[in-house]
Amino acid sequence: MLxxxxxxxxVPTLSPGKAxxxxxxxxxxxxxxxxxxxxxxNAHGVxxxxxxxxxxxxxxxxxxxWNVPDLSTLIHTMHSKxxxxxxxxxxxxxxxxxxxxxxxxxIAWFKDPDGNLLSLTxx
Numbered sequence: 382m383l384x385x386x387x388x389x390x391x392v393p394t395l396s397p398g399k400a401x402x403x404x405x406x407x408x409x410x411x412x413x414x415x416x417x418x419x420x421x422x423n424a425h426g427v428x429x430x431x432x433x434x435x436x437x438x439x440x441x442x443x444x445x446x447w448n449v450p451d452l453s454t455l456i457h458t459m460h461s462k463x464x465x466x467x468x469x470x471x472x473x474x475x476x477x478x479x480x481x482x483x484x485x486x487x488i489a490w491f492k493d494p495d496g497n498l499l500s501l502t503x504x
Contacts, residue, residue: 389428392444392497393437394420399494400431407462439496446500452479452487455501459491466491467498 394400401420404410410422410429420431429445449455456466456477466478467490474480478489487503 452503
């Protein structure tokens with residue numbers, strides 16, 4: 382029923398200005414629209430709506446993720462922009478914060494300004 386429809390993703394923000402800077406300037410997503418309700422970005426053909434909310438508590442699990450070709454290089458680029466990977470005591474991560482999954486994928490996590498947990502995966 383929805384297999385041929387375009388997906389739209391949503392994440393909440395308490396601070397639209399900080400979220401806009403993060404997603405547009407730091408992550409490089411194209412801002413398509415902005416109003417008092419939401420920012421909408423083009424995330425490689427997927428609409429990402431960063432919705433303005435009055436209150437929320439960030440989840441402890443990943444809410445958005447990207448597949449990337451070279452995770453280590455991307456993490457170094459993110460470090461130059463002040464974005465650092467999360468560390469989890471229950472995972473064995475390398476010095477960059479990369480964990481290797483049982484299937485062999487390399488995965489790292491980082492947070493947006495609102496504490497939403499985002500991931501990067503090198504397959």
